[in-house]
Amino acid sequence: MSTEDVRVRYAPSPTGYPHIGNIRTALFNWLFARHTGGKFIVRIEDTDQSRKVEGAVEQILESLRWLGLDWDEGPEVGGPFGPYFQSERLELYRRYAHELVEAGHAYRCYCSPERLARMHTEMVGRKESVRTYDRHCRELSADEQAKAEAGGVVPVIRFKVPLAGQTTFHDLIRGDITFSNAELDDLVLLKSDGYPTYHLANVVDDHSMQVSHVMRADEWLSSTPRHVLLYKAFGWTPPLYAHLPMILGPDKSKLSKRHGATALLEYRDEGYLPEAIFNFLALLGWSLDDKTDVISREDLVRHFSLDRISRTAAVFDIKKLQWLNGFYIRKLSPSELAERALPFYERQLPQEVERPLDLRYVGQVVTLQRERVKTLAELPENAAFFFVEDLDYPAELLLKGGMSREQARELLTAAAAVLGSVVTFDAAGLEAPLRALAERTSVRTGDLFGLLRVAVTGRTAAPPLFDTMAVVGKERCLKRVRAAVRKLSDTPAA
Numbered sequence: 001m002s003t004e005d006v007r008v009r010y011a012p013s014p015t016g017y018p019h020i021g022n023i024r025t026a027l028f029n030w031l032f033a034r035h036t037g038g039k040f041i042v043r044i045e046d047t048d049q050s051r052k053v054e055g056a057v058e059q060i061l062e063s064l065r066w067l068g069l070d071w072d073e074g075p076e077v078g079g080p081f082g083p084y085f086q087s088e089r090l091e092l093y094r095r096y097a098h099e100l101v102e103a104g105h106a107y108r109c110y111c112s113p114e115r116l117a118r119m120h121t122e123m124v125g126r127k128e129s130v131r132t133y134d135r136h137c138r139e140l141s142a143d144e145q146a147k148a149e150a151g152g153v154v155p156v157i158r159f160k161v162p163l164a165g166q167t168t169f170h171d172l173i174r175g176d177i178t179f180s181n182a183e184l185d186d187l188v189l190l191k192s193d194g195y196p197t198y199h200l201a202n203v204v205d206d207h208s209m210q211v212s213h214v215m216r217a218d219e220w221l222s223s224t225p226r227h228v229l230l231y232k233a234f235g236w237t238p239p240l241y242a243h244l245p246m247i248l249g250p251d252k253s254k255l256s257k258r259h260g261a262t263a264l265l266e267y268r269d270e271g272y273l274p275e276a277i278f279n280f281l282a283l284l285g286w287s288l289d290d291k292t293d294v295i296s297r298e299d300l301v302r303h304f305s306l307d308r309i310s311r312t313a314a315v316f317d318i319k320k321l322q323w324l325n326g327f328y329i330r331k332l333s334p335s336e337l338a339e340r341a342l343p344f345y346e347r348q349l350p351q352e353v354e355r356p357l358d359l360r361y362v363g364q365v366v367t368l369q370r371e372r373v374k375t376l377a378e379l380p381e382n383a384a385f386f387f388v389e390d391l392d393y394p395a396e397l398l399l400k401g402g403m404s405r406e407q408a409r410e411l412l413t414a415a416a417a418v419l420g421s422v423v424t425f426d427a428a429g430l431e432a433p434l435r436a437l438a439e440r441t442s443v444r445t446g447d448l449f450g451l452l453r454v455a456v457t458g459r460t461a462a463p464p465l466f467d468t469m470a471v472v473g474k475e476r477c478l479k480r481v482r483a484a485v486r487k488l489s490d491t492p493a494a
């Protein structure tokens, strides 16, 4: 097979919102397709009507779009092997299921749910290894069949799994894997409502969509021998298989909600950048070498290979994701960062701040704030003072440095005079005259700057003072320093 013949697919079931693990599968398939110049297909496996979740398809596609995982064939874009929703391909599955019956590889089963439940209880009672079906209908005579049909029972179609022997397949990551056929039940292919099961639809579609490699989570590993037997029954060549390593939480148990494995788009809403998630997911089970943590999308496409997918489980480390996210936040240009952060400021700043916000101003603010943050959502957290007109804080905060009320008031009055005379109101223009003021009044610079910080920001911790003052602007700084003086006068001394 030449590499351009690579055709891989992401085949989600819309039974919930996609999470980190689901999208890691999509990403690996996408990377492999882009690396080889092959095709990336999205196929929606929506044949389980009872487990369908409203809005899940949209979430799946939106997650892919958000990460920039574009698909060559699938929903919205179509393609030569469509439709790409299994619910629109029912005829095909029915035809193939009946074909297997004709060929003697499958049979109609008329067992009622009650009989199956009874069978199950009895097996448990006899301490037999419990199977889902005892093959009761496998060898029904024509008479018995006709009787069941006449009774109006709509049968399911079951696969005739060989009773003995073994099924071996090669997994590109794990090597040869062998299952004994006796362990495999006569699985249902077509349900009585005419819908196929996952196994039938999956195999029929991978074949008819000419999928070359099936790369999926290793929870599907036990389905693969069944699929391989189905390919054989149809007389088709199976695709190549690669089962991706499991993702574990930091406590080494299977990744779950408890570990923060929420829907992927929640990470977006919490202020993670797609670049960071992309980089992070790529390293959940794949590595370039033993040390590279930061790797760009382009480099991943260039270097991605199946032989560097690990056999052992990957560990989801939220600290690493946060670190990477901070890294990518600081890598953005101020204007790009402002654009991405704008919705977070719009959403999180207090009501009183007038919207829409000025993007250029947000750009100045983010430049001061981005040093320490891990997510975009953290940016507006302590930033209200940049945006509101008047500050609300207790007068006592101004006296935190240990100054007397009188001293603080005098100092702030003098500072107001200095600020009023500063011509170039930027960090460099502010520093010299304020240091001179400290010297003139014999106050420690730290005390003066601490006092000014509270007056200008209403907080004791904020980004570098002079830069902050420059962004807040001369007029507002003056107003705030004067307001602080009033605050100290108004409040009676304790």
Ligand code: GLU
Residues within 6 Å of the ligand: 011, 012, 013, 045, 202, 215, 216, 217, 220
């Ligand atoms: N529909 C299955 C899922 O939701 C697809 C498994 C496979 O890739 O074969 O994961």
